[in-house]
Structure formats: C-alpha cells, structure tokens
Amino acid sequence: MVQLKINGKPTRLDVDPNTPLLWAVREQTGLTGTKFGCGIAMCGACTMHVDGAPVRSCSTFVGDVEGADITTIEGVSNPDGTLHAVQEAWIKHQVPQCGYCQSGQIMSAVAFLRDTPNPTDDDINAAMAGNICRCGMYDRIRAAIKTAAKASTVMGG
Amino acid sequence: MTKAEETKTKVKKEKKKGRWTRRGFIGAGLVAGGALVVGVAIRPGDRTDKLAKYVTGEGEHLLTAWVKVAEDNTITAIIPHGEMGQGIHTALSAMLAEEMDADWSALKIMEAPAEKDYANFPLVREFATGGAKVPGFVFDTLNGAMLGLAKSMDMQITGGSTSVRFTGVGAMQTAGAATRELLVKAAAKDWGVPAAELTTAKSMIMHKASNRSAPYGQFAAAASEMKPNLHPTLKSRKDYTLMGQSLPRVDIPSKVNGTAEFGIDAQVDGMKYATVMAAPVHGQSVARMDASSAKAMPGVISVHNMGDYVGVVADGYWQAKQALDSLDVEFTTSAASSLSQEQLFAQYANSLDTGKRKTMHKAGNVAKGAEGAAGIVEAEYQVPYLAHACMEPMNATAWIRDGKGDVWCGTQNPLGTRSAIAGHLDTDIENVTLHTAFMGGGFGRRATPDVVLQAVDLSKASGHPVKLIWSREETTQQDHYRPAVIGRFKAAVDADGMPLTWESVFNHEGEPKEASDISYGIPNKLVQVVDSPSHTRLGPWRSVDHTQHGYFTESFIEELAHAAGKDGYEYRRALLSEKPRFLKVLDAAAKLGNWDTPLPEGQARGISIVESFMTICAQVVTVDMTDGDPKVLHVACAADPGFAVNPDGFEAQMQSGIIYGLTAALYGEITLEDGAVAQSNFHDYEMLRMDQSPKIDTVILTSDARIGGGGEPGTPPIAPALANAVFNATGRRVTHLPIRGLGAAS
Numbered sequence: 001m002v003q004l005k006i007n008g009k010p011t012r013l014d015v016d017p018n019t020p021l022l023w024a025v026r027e028q029t030g031l032t033g034t035k036f037g038c039g040i041a042m043c044g045a046c047t048m049h050v051d052g053a054p055v056r057s058c059s060t061f062v063g064d065v066e067g068a069d070i071t072t073i074e075g076v077s078n079p080d081g082t083l084h085a086v087q088e089a090w091i092k093h094q095v096p097q098c099g100y101c102q103s104g105q106i107m108s109a110v111a112f113l114r115d116t117p118n119p120t121d122d123d124i125n126a127a128m129a130g131n132i133c134r135c136g137m138y139d140r141i142r143a144a145i146k147t148a149a150k151a152s153t154v155m156g157g
Numbered sequence: 158m159t160k161a162e163e164t165k166t167k168v169k170k171e172k173k174k175g176r177w178t179r180r181g182f183i184g185a186g187l188v189a190g191g192a193l194v195v196g197v198a199i200r201p202g203d204r205t206d207k208l209a210k211y212v213t214g215e216g217e218h219l220l221t222a223w224v225k226v227a228e229d230n231t232i233t234a235i236i237p238h239g240e241m242g243q244g245i246h247t248a249l250s251a252m253l254a255e256e257m258d259a260d261w262s263a264l265k266i267m268e269a270p271a272e273k274d275y276a277n278f279p280l281v282r283e284f285a286t287g288g289a290k291v292p293g294f295v296f297d298t299l300n301g302a303m304l305g306l307a308k309s310m311d312m313q314i315t316g317g318s319t320s321v322r323f324t325g326v327g328a329m330q331t332a333g334a335a336t337r338e339l340l341v342k343a344a345a346k347d348w349g350v351p352a353a354e355l356t357t358a359k360s361m362i363m364h365k366a367s368n369r370s371a372p373y374g375q376f377a378a379a380a381s382e383m384k385p386n387l388h389p390t391l392k393s394r395k396d397y398t399l400m401g402q403s404l405p406r407v408d409i410p411s412k413v414n415g416t417a418e419f420g421i422d423a424q425v426d427g428m429k430y431a432t433v434m435a436a437p438v439h440g441q442s443v444a445r446m447d448a449s450s451a452k453a454m455p456g457v458i459s460v461h462n463m464g465d466y467v468g469v470v471a472d473g474y475w476q477a478k479q480a481l482d483s484l485d486v487e488f489t490t491s492a493a494s495s496l497s498q499e500q501l502f503a504q505y506a507n508s509l510d511t512g513k514r515k516t517m518h519k520a521g522n523v524a525k526g527a528e529g530a531a532g533i534v535e536a537e538y539q540v541p542y543l544a545h546a547c548m549e550p551m552n553a554t555a556w557i558r559d560g561k562g563d564v565w566c567g568t569q570n571p572l573g574t575r576s577a578i579a580g581h582l583d584t585d586i587e588n589v590t591l592h593t594a595f596m597g598g599g600f601g602r603r604a605t606p607d608v609v610l611q612a613v614d615l616s617k618a619s620g621h622p623v624k625l626i627w628s629r630e631e632t633t634q635q636d637h638y639r640p641a642v643i644g645r646f647k648a649a650v651d652a653d654g655m656p657l658t659w660e661s662v663f664n665h666e667g668e669p670k671e672a673s674d675i676s677y678g679i680p681n682k683l684v685q686v687v688d689s690p691s692h693t694r695l696g697p698w699r700s701v702d703h704t705q706h707g708y709f710t711e712s713f714i715e716e717l718a719h720a721a722g723k724d725g726y727e728y729r730r731a732l733l734s735e736k737p738r739f740l741k742v743l744d745a746a747a748k749l750g751n752w753d754t755p756l757p758e759g760q761a762r763g764i765s766i767v768e769s770f771m772t773i774c775a776q777v778v779t780v781d782m783t784d785g786d787p788k789v790l791h792v793a794c795a796a797d798p799g800f801a802v803n804p805d806g807f808e809a810q811m812q813s814g815i816i817y818g819l820t821a822a823l824y825g826e827i828t829l830e831d832g833a834v835a836q837s838n839f840h841d842y843e844m845l846r847m848d849q850s851p852k853i854d855t856v857i858l859t860s861d862a863r864i865g866g867g868g869e870p871g872t873p874p875i876a877p878a879l880a881n882a883v884f885n886a887t888g889r890r891v892t893h894l895p896i897r898g899l900g901a902a903s
Binding site: 015016019020023027030031032033034035036037038039040042043045072073074076077083087090091094095096097098099100101102103106124125126128129130131132133134135136137138139140141142 | 241242243244405406408409410411412413414415416417418419421422424430455473474475546547548549550595596597598599600626628629805806809812813814815816817819820838839840844845846847848850852853
C-alpha cells in the first residue's frame, strides 16, 4: 500500500512499492492519459510531474514517491478547468497526429516552461530531446512551445 | 467436360460475374422499424437495415452507409477508416459535408463498425463506380497496393494512402451529393415547387421565392421513398467551401488532455493483464517451459505455453512482465537459427547473380539501346530491415466466452481483424464484436492482427477478459519488417551523359508494382526482380516498396548526373521534360530549398523526386557534414497531390513522412543475429529526436490530377535527397542505409 497525492487528490494505491509509478497509476486509478512507450526511460511518453519535476514514470518505483504530489496529463489544466497555455498552443498549432506521445510531450513542455519562460530553439531542443514523437511533429512542438511561452508571459504566468 | 460440369462451371461464372455487376451501391428506400431509410444494396440480403442496427439510434435515419440524419437535424458522418493521426476523420467528413452542404460546425463523426459494407473492396468496385461503369483507374489501383495487400473481400484497410483518394472521392463526396439531391427532391415535392429553385446551405433547404426554409432532418424520412441518383453531380473545385480549407482536426482536443482512448486504454470489468514472449527466431516454437517459479510470483494468475509463444496472465502488467522474465523457456531451432545478417545479404547477392529473374517493367530494348553508347554506369545499393516502432506498443484486449466475444484494439483493418478473429475461433463473424480505438501510430504495422489473436487465445485459455500488452522489446523483435533489399543498376549513356538504357534487378517483390518503375523519359528499360526468401516476417512499412526504390532510383539518377558532369536538378529536368507536373514540383522544391544559393564550406544540398500513391513529391535537403556525420539543417518539400482536402493536414503528413524517412535514413537498421532480431528498444533502434530534427518547409501545388495520397508520399524522397546532399558535401556516395557510421574518415 502506497499513499500519495494524484492531481491534488489523496490516493492510496494497493500495489507493491516496487511497481513503476506508470503502471500503478494507469491500472489502479483509471487515469490512462499517461502512456507506456519503452519501459526504460528512453521515450518520454510516460512523463508525469513528481512535486513539480518531470519524471519518467515507467522507471520510477511508486514506493520511492510515497507522499509526493503527482501530476498527470489529466491534472495539468488550470485550476479553473481551462486548458493550460501549453495545451492551447498544442491545439493552435495542430501538433498531435496519432497523439500517443503527446501527454508526455505536454508534461515535459509544461515543466520546462516553468523553469525557462523565454526559451531559445536550443533550449527547446535540449529540454525536449528526451521525448520521442514517431509522427515527427517536432517542428510543430517547437512552434507551440514558443507560442505557449508568449501566452504565459502576457498572462504574467 | 460433362454437361453437369459445364452447367456447374456456367453457374459459378455467373455467380462470380453477378457479384461485381450488381446495381449501384446506393439502393432503393427501405422501411425499417417505422423509420424510412435510404441505403445500401451491395448484394441481396445485405442491405441497409442490417447496417442501421449497428449505427443508428432513436430518431436517426441512415441515408446511405456514410451519413445519418437525426430528426433534430444532427448529421453524423460515418467514417470507415481508423484514425492514426493522419486526420482522416476530419478530412473525410469534410468531403461529405462539402457535397451535402451540411453544417460543418454541427457535424458529428463516428467510426464505422467492422461490417462488410464498409470494406474497401465493394466500396471501390461498386460505390465509386455507381455500379455501372468502371473507369480504368479503378482497375489500375485495385491491381496495385490495395488488392495486393489484402487479397480478400474482408478488408477495410487504412493504408496505401487510400482513405482520401478512394473513400473520400468515391464514397463520401458521392454520398454527400446523392443525399443532398434526395433531400432537395423531397422538399420540392412537399412544398410543391421545382427542385431547381431550392438552394441548400448548412443543413438547411431554402426556397427564396416563397421565403421558406427548413432543416434537412424534416425531409429525411420522405427522401428515402425516392430513388437516389447513382451519378450525382459533384461540385467543381471553385465552389468548395470546406474542401481545401485547413479545418482544425476533430481528434486533437482529446489528444491534449489525456482523454483520447487508444487500444491500450481499454477498460473491461474484471480485466486481467498479460504479456508474452514469442520464439525469437520466427517460425520456431516452444520446446520446453518451466513455469514453477513464475506461477508462485505475486499477482500471477496463469502461465501459458501457447505453442510458438509463452504468456503470463496477472493482476497487473508489471506483475505479468516480472513473471515472464523469470520463466525458464527454450525454443526449437532450425537452419535459420544460425543465420546472420551478413549471410542473408550474401544470399540476396547470390540470388541476384544466379536467380530466376521476373520482369516487372520493360520498354524498348536495352541491348539494342546500349549499342554505340559512350559509356556504362553501374551501381549497387542496399537497405536493411526496418521495424515500424509505433509509439504505442502492440496490444489488444479480448473477452472470449463460449467461443465468442468482444475485442478492443486500434487497427488499420477492422473488418479483416474481426474476420480473422472469427476464423480463429471457428465461429460466425456475427459472434465477434470489435471495438476500435485510436492507434498510437500504425505505419502499416497495425494492418496485421497477430497480437489480437494472441489476446483472444489468452482470454480463452485463462477464462478472463485479458489486456495483452507487448513490451517494447517484443514490439521491436516481433514486427513484420520492411524488407532488406539489394538493388543493382546499370545504364548506357550517350556522349552527353544522358541515359539510353536503364536496367535494374533487386530482390523482393512487394507492393505496389509501380514502385520499381521510373518516371524519367528513358527509351529502353528493363526492371527485374528475383525471389530470395528468408524466415523473417515482412510487412507493409510507410510507403511500402517506394521506400527502397525511391532511394535506389534517385541515388542512381544522381550518379548518372554526376558521371555526366551535370547538376542533379538540371539533369532531372531534362529527363522529365515531357512531364509538366513533375517539372513544376521539382522547380518548386528547388526554389524553396534555394538550390542555386551558395552554402558555407562543409554544407551541401541534395535533391530528389518520387511519385507515389498518385502524389508527386520533391525534396531538397541541406546537410552539414563538418562533424563527419550528417546534420540535416533544412528540408524543402514540394508536393502535388492534385488537390489537398485539408492543406494543414497534408502539410503535417509531409512533415511526418519526412521525419519518419529521415529517422530510417540516419539510424534505422534491424539486423539478424542467430536468426533473431538483434535490436530491442530505443537504445539500439534509435529514433530521430527534437535536437536532430530539421526545419521543414512545405509547398503544396494544385493540379488537375485526381486526388493523390498524403500519408506516405513524403517518405520516399527524403533518404535519396539526404544521400545526394552527403555526396555533394563529401564526394562520398551513400550505397548502404542507414547513413550512420559513414563517419568522418574515408
């Protein structure tokens, strides 16, 4: 039994502490927006935030994040329910194709922009290189991150 | 032949003939449960009422197989193709709405059930042609990728870049126009005015003279009493208001907030999780399995020896995976179990030397054509096996009870999958319900139902609803690979270096046939193939045979240009002078890629042009070789698909096809070691990432040509354009893909 907070909600997961966070969340809470891609932290599809920091949940044991604040794609929108600036930008630039990697891409981008509000192309390339998109939408992701950065600056967020 | 035999043969022939010459796809009106329905009549006993039960609800009327109209005027497009990111739900529904004058902002979309009436074959054969006359192009295309891939009635494939080309033009537009005509006719009768005085827009019918208007829904029932027009007049392009617009994709909002449901997200009450390991050498089986320790592990429900694979069913995926990894398994061996990739390529080379050649394409006479030639140019190229590497690992969920049941999965071939499940269970197709979901990438991989049948077997064997998930390793090692191919080329050239003959021979014949042909005006050509089979499983990979042949042809033409001392762009122009569409595309790419502008030391450009799936695509790659390894700086892409239904969606497909092909050109290589695939995950089967991803600019050209494909034509030109750029930067010809390992030293 592991206790933590998921998207602000205190949650008890009835799993072995040595279960990856990814599977614990997907199978125990019904939150399936976070995706399984490689299982070895090489593709980024499973990215969640643990106490605000992006982690690869496929390679993070749930026992190691006991008591932590977990955010998944389902919890990334603004507190008032409106879409996060990154999600808005993803729609504006029509980023997703198959969409399978996009939960991870968005979680990486949200954390990145929090630390780097005015990124250069090189910043974006370095920060997002851990997230694979097999549909090859990298050009659109770069553009969307810049749009989201601008929107966040305007909003003072 | 006896008289009885003769009669039998005659009946058989007539039956066969009758199947294809039956009247049109849009049939007469039917009355079903009080609701009036206009619909489909492919074969007797196979009518719309049968379909209606799958797709319509209370107060809805099915007007043709592709659209239903509710009494509250809600119009729903029924799309017979899976969404794997190509935006097909958006493009096809826009094509329907365009001709129907339906209100796009209120249009609903549903994915068609896996029913015969939504299969491509009757669709193309009968609906596209109205059942009456069959234009030549349909036969041409049927003889190409589609039929070759599926070879059966039971196909409902999303592949071959066909969705817009066939379903869109043939079904959605025609159905939209026919439905609109019916509704107008019904309104005209009701109002007692000539149909010609009625106009339609946004799901409404208007009569200006009497200042009347009414929603479509009001006439849906009456319309179905009328005989639909099998050959409705389609709009001309200049009148389009939806087609040709970059409409936002309908599937995108759910893909930014985690609510999009992929196959792997299926939820079934009481569901257990499974994972499997198949014989690493394809074709082998389980020789011995000791499951004692695995069975004792926490959460494990059952362990199964399934003949050619072993599987574990557990409470969770992780438990199943841990148990699978602890299994003590041995597989059988065969001659293939010692095969290396080097041996396989040696086998291909030997087949090219000595194997029986089959002629694929021929023109003139290459022996005569070479007489008096000023020179001969020869080259050999090689491409490796490639895995699809869909982001969503292979998976399927099944719940089989009493030999029938339900299956949930993302598939490029819903009806084929449903039919395969029924065949596997030895039951009627009606006993299998298929629930389709978004695909986390397809690229050809999700046209094959292997993982689905495993899920079915594991559900049956364990007695539980089972979600089977393959690990990334299993997904990489149990793929159906893009074939490894060697191609040999020879051309006789005149004193100006222009080709008099073109000869090629390669191993492996796939689809489509025209992939190995050339677009260039060369009077004598002979293109041949040899068969050189191996135990490895092969399958369609984005753009199918165009991937290898695009690289071969566009590398060799560049070598001819170089031998002639000519610029690759100008050389191609000279050989395409009779083909204005090609010239326009080539010129547009050259312009977009600044072909004539000088570059810094160590950088160079390369160009290529490939027609595939009726779309012509040219690309100019700018590469930096100063580090020794290629760094792709820019890709300029020009494409003529005839007409782009959703320009932004088409551009996205070009970008996607380019990155997919670039990944393969730079890194993609599956090799065999001891008969088994050596690569397993993204550390040794690398993907292009953001930091290696070039800026891509795309220009879309419109022509009078029929609508061409979008999903695949961006892929074939990128590898040769890159290889040609590398040559122009370094003088080193890329004769083997991937380019990785070319290295600084040479």
